[in-house]
Amino acid sequence: MKDIKEIIKKGLEKAGVDTEGTLLSHPKDLKNGDFSFFVKDKAIDISALSFADLEKNKYIKSVAVVGQFINIYLSDTFFSELVEDILKSGADFGKNSTRDGERILFEYTNPNPFKEFHIGHLMSNTIGESFARITEWSGATVKRANYQGDVGLQVAKAIWGMMELSSEMPHTQEDLTKKSAFLGRAYVHGSSSYTDDESAKKEIDALNKTIYEKSDPKVVELYNWGRKVSLDHFEDIYAKLGTKFDYYFFESETAPRGLFIVEEFLAKNVFEKSDGAVVFKGEQYGLHTRVFVNSQGLPTYETKELGLSKMKFEKADFDLSVVVTANEQNEYYKVVLKALEFVDAEIANKTRHIGHGMLRFTSGKMSSRTGNIITGESLMVDVEKLVYEKIKDRELSDTEKKNIMSQVAVGAIKYSILRQSSGKDIIFDFEKSLSFEGDSGPYLQYAHARACSILRKAKEAGVSADFKNVDTAGELEKMLAKFADITERAEKEFAPQLIVTYLTELAGSFNSYYANTPIIAEAGDSSPYRVALTQAFKTVMQNGLWLLGIEAPEKM
């Protein structure tokens, strides 16, 4: 079953079809073949051509001409060898080599220490992680970076809150959850006082300066405490979400670096002074002007970004650097990348920004639920509760229940984020978006768990897998055959939703197969093959879920 596409292409050429530059594609409807080829030139009468040569190949069942289409149907031998290949390749099945040898850096998640991990961070992480995995799947060496704002007003707000609520501050021995909860309260207190209380605002502004100058050892101590609690807490969340970062960058480091760059290129007239600030005039490139250094001489986010770009390149030495942020920053990034072209054209050319959509709510339901802004964590906890309700009475150990609760909840959330193209906003409805039925993460996980269950039963019954095909290949085999091409296209287009759609259809095919076909029969000749096919489905589903960053529990 070595490169079926090559075989078909050669066969078509032998029949007299020009395959140059035309796509050999999977028809949307399996009724139209496993592969189809569209002949643009109407002058060629393809119905007169003979595909006898191609049809002689053991992997080809038949070739049919319908209008301008040449539809190719694969043979049972092909599918039998496909199942064999899946079983033998296991976790590697479906990988491609389009990015072989490339070093690619992804920057995503980017939460701010001292503040909560909100839903936007959850989206960025989910999408970025999936991009990273899909790219690894294509052979690239992938590194993950997280860029965090450990300086700025939010820090002053949190520290001010910590001082105000100092009586509640947990001791060093207390666990992280308590410390982190305290930090959260401190930030909220500082943040609301900043807007509501004039004198608090003044204090916080003054504190901000103190933090920047590191002039008060007590404040420095609080800063270090809060920063560590916050970062440790984020680490717990990443573990739950399945991300492991290779690099961490902080604004406290990128700011001086960026400032240095802007000064250098101010002298070279890339930047200019305007109203006491240093700006980049984007208008001449069809963009807009942005401030890089404010009139107090402090660097803005734009300047820090320049410093970050340099630092990332020095650390990771990438061929491509992808930055994943919310799409409200699309225009901003265009300007920064334009400025970067003058500072370092090589890095600018190797950098790409991808904006993801924002989460919007149909109603105030979610916020009224928690009585607050929804954080990424509270969402995870809420969904975990729903999962627990479903599994609490099942025969599972407490550890299993705990793991399943988290895996299914994260799966449900990630699915609802990745199911649509990543640039578009998500209209979020708690009940609908996180239903466990139909189009959902748990639907995929359930089909996988069910396959695992069947395989366990098969083992008990003493039926071992054999890929020798005795049934006529059906929809399930045909779906499995598409996996590798789907993932390759998903990589090319940065489109995880293609994998989501595919897996949903695949799970449907398996569920349908399961409902209509006895897999473990007492004395059936078909059983070994059907068990092998179940195993193949399980493998592909598992690999596909991995690409989405979703766990595939064996029981649920």
Place this chain on the structure above:
RNA sequence: GCUCUCAUAGUUCAAUGGAUAGAAUGCGAGCUUGCGGAGCUUGCGAUGUAGGUUCGAUUCCUACUGAGAGCACCA
């Protein structure tokens, strides 16, 4: 005001310029003797408007209508 996104069943989303526009949810009708019903089978239902390019447009271009985001010292 300028710039950038987006517009598909009642609702939430898919669809590499190609075949009868796919799912899910919703509403209707079914599925017990077999491996997990978070399931399966089946019916209803959609490309904002007006032009253009093309043999062919949900997809590309223009205008309009509607929604969202951004546009100087926040990130």
